[in-house]
Amino acid sequence: MSRTISEKILNGDAGEIVEREVDYVMVNDVTGVPAFEALEEIGTPPILEKIVVIEDHYVPNKDIASAMQAKRLRDYVRKYNIKHYYPVEKGGVCHQLMIEEGFAAPGRLIIGADSHTCSYGALGAFATGVGSTEAGAAMASGEIWFRVPGTQKITVEGTLPKFVMGKDIILTLIGDIGVDGSLYAAHEFYGSAIRALNLSDRITISNMAIEAGGKAGIIPPDDKVFSYLDNRVIGSYKPVYADEGAQYADTFEYDAGSLVPMVAKPFLPSNTSPASELGGTAVDQAYLGSCTNGRIEDLRVAAQILKGRRVHRDTRMIVVPATRDVYMRALDEGLIKAFIEAGAYISGQTCGACLGGYMGVLAEGERCVSSTNRNFIGRMGHKDSEVYLASPATVAASAVTGHITDPNDLD
Amino acid sequence: MAKFKGRVWRFGDNVDTDQIIPAEYLTTGNPAELAEHAFAKVRPNFPSEVRKGDIIVGGCNFGSGSSREHAPRALMGAGISCVVAGSFARIFYRNSINIGLPLIQCVVDVEDGAVLEVDTDNGIILDADSGKEYGFSPLPAFLQELFDAGGLVNYVKRKMGV
Missing domain, CATH: 3.30.499.10 (Aconitase, domain 3)
Incomplete structure (x- = not known):
């Protein structure tokens, strides 16, 4: 059979x-x-x-x-x-x-x-x-x-x-x-x-x-x-x-050409909207890392978007290379320096704040755009915090503007 | 094979394991210690008010998300006798069967505080207040065998002859 x-x-x-x-x-x-x-x-x-x-x-x-x-x-x-x-x-x-x-x-x-x-x-x-x-x-x-x-x-x-x-x-x-x-x-x-x-x-x-x-x-x-x-x-x-x-x-069946940068709003990964429709959503934190999107390719995409730009003054950006190898390659390629110069914080390799562990836990009322995989109630911290799941490109673009941003809409 | 009678804690759809036991408490595997923080973010009164034998009733996709076995352990530590839900997320389902927390797949229309009588021999849930009965299917034979052996550890010991 x-x-x-x-x-x-x-x-x-x-x-x-x-x-x-x-x-x-x-x-x-x-x-x-x-x-x-x-x-x-x-x-x-x-x-x-x-x-x-x-x-x-x-x-x-x-x-x-x-x-x-x-x-x-x-x-x-x-x-x-x-x-x-x-x-x-x-x-x-x-x-x-x-x-x-x-x-x-x-x-x-x-x-x-x-x-x-x-x-x-x-x-x-x-x-x-x-x-x-x-x-x-x-x-x-x-x-x-x-x-x-x-x-x-x-x-x-x-x-x-x-x-x-x-x-x-x-x-x-x-x-x-x-x-x-x-x-x-x-x-x-x-x-x-x-x-x-x-x-x-x-x-x-x-x-x-x-x-x-x-x-x-x-x-x-x-x-x-x-x-x-x-x-x-x-x-x-x-x-x-x-x-x-x-x-x-x-x-x-999907037509690739019709897909757009997508964001999953709290509190389920299925609660999706195009990033371009969420422009009014300010973010306190932008998190780039995890098993979902903490690879060198992800860091390259984000660093490219941050090049010549800065993380917004009301937003903190946390970058967590997934592994030692990813970290070393990011160092060799100058990505770590680029992130730091753009105003991001770099952590060593860890699951970190993805599951609300540490290294970026959210306070009451805070909102994070994150390259991770879950946006459940209290997933990254306080029960009244919010996680918006997105791609590394959307996370980086949002870090720059301070609100959820389709990377195609950056100036 | 067992009968349970207990008071209902009613939950909705997609109760994830982060709700059942938030990640910040995953520094122990001890059921009693975990139970002190069960549903800490969504139902903070649960640990102090839950009573031995109580029954959790959920909607669909109960136990979704993380693989943390700490979730069924926390419920067992809290004295929950069984979980009734329309459907279960697969890792939570495996974990519960493997460690001996009875799961019953059945859509039940009850409110918080109702009293249910669950008869796993005959596959019947009785709402003690309204008298309404619900039928459910037994576990697949292999999983019933595993559950009846006292869980996966005992099953594997028997199979390996140790």
Whole structure:
């Protein structure tokens, strides 16, 4: 029978519950400790080659409680001699690091105790977020149960207008189908506009599958993926493509030329409007970073817009390179200097304020335009603060004007 | 397989895990400690007023967002006996089944403070005040087996023979 990419990687039919061996299981400093506790409760040795531990959420330690938690995680890392371990100074935001370090590759089955694990679908992996207990169980047994998802096929044909990024594609889709429009389902993306995207923009699209309730956001791998993985990937991999005649639960088609810079207003990623319609919305903070949009390509776009301009006097801009590698490249390319000269603040690599952790938490009544993935109530701080999700281009343009701005409308 | 009777805490659609347990409290996995901050931003009276056996009723897409298992842990720590919702976000669904928080997928029209009787053996929810009954489907067989084993840890131990 003809199968989708998800059905082929999971080797089952949509709706079926299967138990499958995973290639990797990733945990971070928030989800890692409960995972190791589950592992110890099971009581068998961990399967070391499958385990990746990455500190990113509350490191460098933000307070005593997070310091204690990170210390417990490091104690487990030493106890079991975890070889794929990345302290924050060597790593950064877990999903970008999983890709940079060559864990994510076409055809692989990867789980992570973080919901944005679906990011690796941009390289043709079936990757999905799980909880801590099941991450710990997978450390012990190497496998986990899945309900094989049905698949929604999304096709974007044509050429994207200037300053329309991967973020705008996925926000448009989520705005159309809703935050539960892909509940239990996987995405597969096709079309000339998707093929033309760089890997970074594709990762943004896959990253936000979960914001539609999706299980995976998969883009069929091509030469851009293969060349990225050259001299990077750990081990070998085998690309998986959908069969001719595979059954899709839904199909959605978009004309790339009709897409515009999009913003998701509080308090759902589906609450979208074109950036050009939100000009009256002043912002206290502009945040550029996260697994969604903290890559070098994102920083380049923002720096280009800020060139010769300054961050508005009533707005603070915070730039958080996703990983050490992104930070180093930004240094080499002069982007860090450009951001600082434009009036932005630069943080080291961390998940930071994306989830209201630290390094840019919002006060009561404050509003942030952010390149991150969630704008839930209180997501970045006070319950009466607001987050507007947007692309790096829109974040940079808004930082300049002090209100939400379509980058095409800058003077 | 169980019966629950409890007072309802009524929520709407798309209750995300940031609402259930805000990220600033994710420095412990202990259910009782997490319960002290459950719904801190959206229903600050919840931790002090919740009683053992209470039932949460949500709309669609309950538990959306983050993978934090701290969300069902916080609800278990608060003594919630089960969550009834029109639909559940997938990671919250997995986490709850894996750690033993009963979830019932069913659209129920009740207000805050109503009393529900949930019979998972027969798939019936009774609104004790109005007498109205709602039917629901049991878990898929595999997930029921996992739940009945006492959760994922016990299931895996049994499967691995440890």
